[in-house]
Amino acid sequence: MPVNMIEEGDRSPRIIxxxxxxxxxxxxxxxxxxxxxxxxxxxxxxxxxxxxxSKPPKSIRGGIPICFPQFYNFGSLEQHGFARNRLWSLDDSPLPLSPANNHSTVDLILKSTEEDLKTWPHRFELRLRVSLSTNKLTLIPRVRNTDSKAFSFTFALCNYLSVSDISEVRVEGLETLDYLDNLLQKGRYTEQADAITFDGEIDRVYLSTPTKIAIIDHEKKRTYVLRKEGMPDAVVWNPWDKKAKALPDLADEDYKTMLCVDSAAIETAVILKPSEEWKGRQELSTVSSSYCSGQLDPRKVLHGIS
Incomplete structure (x- = not known):
């Protein structure tokens, strides 16, 4: 049977x-x-x-940090919001969700505090279910408005994926889509390439993206398949060499073995009336991939993966 373990560490308790x-x-x-x-x-x-x-108040560079209630740095809120820089609790009474079957699962919750209300004056409950099954990691975030007035927010799950060599990686499923380029004053452009490949810094928000995106690592012959619901945008980010050297919590060569492909709701903010709830869903899975050439038909990558 699946097992959940709680370990104390130098940073905070962790659930395994x-x-x-x-x-x-x-x-x-x-x-x-x-x-x-x-x-x-x-x-x-x-x-x-x-x-x-390794210690608060900064979140760890890597893994899957949560951006809420904002993705970009606006106003007095900290960069990417405060949810990733707060101590959450185990959710003793999670709201009903579809059965977890034989998955190993943990439910966490974050509620607004009086201190948070000073900078973001909206009462909320943010829940996260993390479920692990064979070759699949599922995250289900939910935001409930517990205030007496409506509020809006943006949201992202920042997926730092481990890759063998960023120059050997391609992302398929975002071709022909519009994107906002953060390196060009958030200008709006249309993706012209058959697939996204990497030879320099990239920081883009792809809009109205499909529910499935493939991240293909040629060297490891492994494909990450990202499926998402409720988060229509996808952020693709790699700092490349100059930006990596400027980030104190990133080693100079780290950019070669990482790629962020995020599930997000950014372009159009989510609006919740009192007592309303928003729910998203993300599934990350891996499949082996082999090649006859450098090209890979994205329909074959995604076909038949349930």
């Missing part, structure tokens, strides 16, 4: 999810951040910097 075939995931109570996801061969699938700051 263990799946019968041997795959594991680690979730910190601080920030409700998934910091590790290993397959049955004990290969780490998420990137985490060796220079990541």
């Amino acid at each position: 999810l263990i799946e019968p075939t041997g795959s594991t995931a680690e979730v910190l109570l601080y920030g409700a951040q998934v910091i590790s996801w290993k397959n049955e061969r004990r290969e780490e699938l998420l990137f985490r910097s060796n220079k990541a700051l």
